[in-house]
Amino acid sequence: MTQLINKQFRLAARPIGRPKKTDWEYREDAVPNLQDGELLVQAKFISLDPAMRGWMNDARSYIAPVEIGAVMRAGAVGKVIASRHTKFSEGMYVVGSLGVQSHAVSDGAGLMAVDPKLAPLSLYLGALGMPGMTAYFGLLDVGQPKEGETVVVSGAAGAVGSVVGQIARIKGCKVVGIAGGPEKCNMLTETLRFDAAIDYKSDDLRKSLKAACPNGIDVYFDNVGGDILDTVLTRINRSARIPICGAISQYNNTTPIKGPSNYLSLLINRARMEGFIVFDYAGRYKTAMQEIAGWIASGELTVKEHIVSGIETFPETLLMLFDGGNTGKLMIQVD
């Protein structure tokens, strides 16, 4: 066996605002020999997620920041190509937090075996992975949509938003997606069968929301924060629920985050805004995965993926998330 090389991106500096190329260190290191209890995974797909921006900051959060000099944290799916681990054997496929690298040595903690015959590998980073779980539990547990209610989702063409809207449709809700640009909006109504889509880049959001949601908004699944959250707050119904999934419009701010000026709409409308972290639902992932897989199989849920080739593209590819460059789940195909 020739010496394997691990292509990897390490965090070189904490970004101020938008992550720059110099915030990363690209390295090619020899893959070390395995110790007892370790396995080696060759990554096939690496997941790029908005949450990664938060992990780069040195701030108290739901998870420790990535240390300077460490391989950047990322979800990935790959093949076990060597193993001295009792649970994972060579030839198996696994998904987990394997980092932005082509070859990951792991002690197996947090890894889950997946079956590439049941679903394409990339799905385990998308609709059957963290974004799918985030959509499922954030919408159903936190948002608690009821049949006939109006659900609005921002970042609607993204990995999470595209699944949120479709689950809401499956549950009998009226679904309105907010996304940037006519192509994404067409995709939402044509391919994903949302009831309406609003292009926040060109439409008057307030007027469009009024037109698309004549009965008001019962659930707003927020991926973006900022002005969109503030505008939606003016249109919510009594007892509305606002799951806070993220605030991608604010992640690269160099000034303080824009808080929602219209938050007193929560008071008037007896509404609530509630944060959640998908990891809390780990005990129920299996059930959610089965249900989502069933919807995919029946054609009720359409998966959108945006796959970029080559781990070397990581610094630029990551920025697509903040520039609205991707439609559906963004990931890097390794090799």
Added chain:
Amino acid sequence: MTQLINKQFRLAARPIGRPKKTDWEYREDAVPNLQDGELLVQAKFISLDPAMRGWMNDARSYIAPVEIGAVMRAGAVGKVIASRHTKFSEGMYVVGSLGVQSHAVSDGAGLMAVDPKLAPLSLYLGALGMPGMTAYFGLLDVGQPKEGETVVVSGAAGAVGSVVGQIARIKGCKVVGIAGGPEKCNMLTETLRFDAAIDYKSDDLRKSLKAACPNGIDVYFDNVGGDILDTVLTRINRSARIPICGAISQYNNTTPIKGPSNYLSLLINRARMEGFIVFDYAGRYKTAMQEIAGWIASGELTVKEHIVSGIETFPETLLMLFDGGNTGKLMIQVD
């Protein structure tokens, strides 16, 4: 019977920012003769509440704005001095939305008979009235404090806050009040038996919260909004609940309301911020009143009142709410 004169304040203009004297019209009108189904109430105490500022704005809310030219809306308690109503007879005492006036003609809608032998009349505007109900349902239903948890309340020396903190203490919580000035803070810890009080005017709020809440904050009952809400958000625990009762720091703004920049703390901490309106709990007022009356009788709950004499003082007395001038329930004694 000599002709009775009704002293009254009518809304003359919608205030911009802080209500000015010229936003009011003071009038003395003859009390009209009663029609069938009407009663005449001589007000004893008129309630002054932060919510009144919102009612003066021409904005969509949970209740219609007060019309220009109409008697200002206010809760009041008084004596029935004439009646052609089947349910309310002369000599009874009633509480309800009777307005800022000495003599109110009413059709009985929304009026409740009260017994001045069971409790001093003024209590029906405070701990046994809307502020008490707001504290009770906002804390217990929305905040859901559990024994041993830490509850923080702002506007803690006010009509609502002073009751919130005491109910939290009765329920076995650690209670920290935020108020303005050393006198109010002393009152909170000495008279109302809060565990700690923070003077937001002179203390470093962030440091004081850290010191007073070593185990973090589980429930934050917010009466004030603004910078205090933002600072508290940095100290909340996982699954914290934030009942939004009001935002008195923002009510006289002439610029947009300051939204909470730190609202993403809700996400990290899987916490929620939830608005409520006391009127929704009307069906349970009786139970709450009985429980609060019991706590007052047993000495577990101490009532603080701030009574100003003379309806003529209304425009200036109202401003005490925004200037932190009152300790406990602010009201005007008529006569």
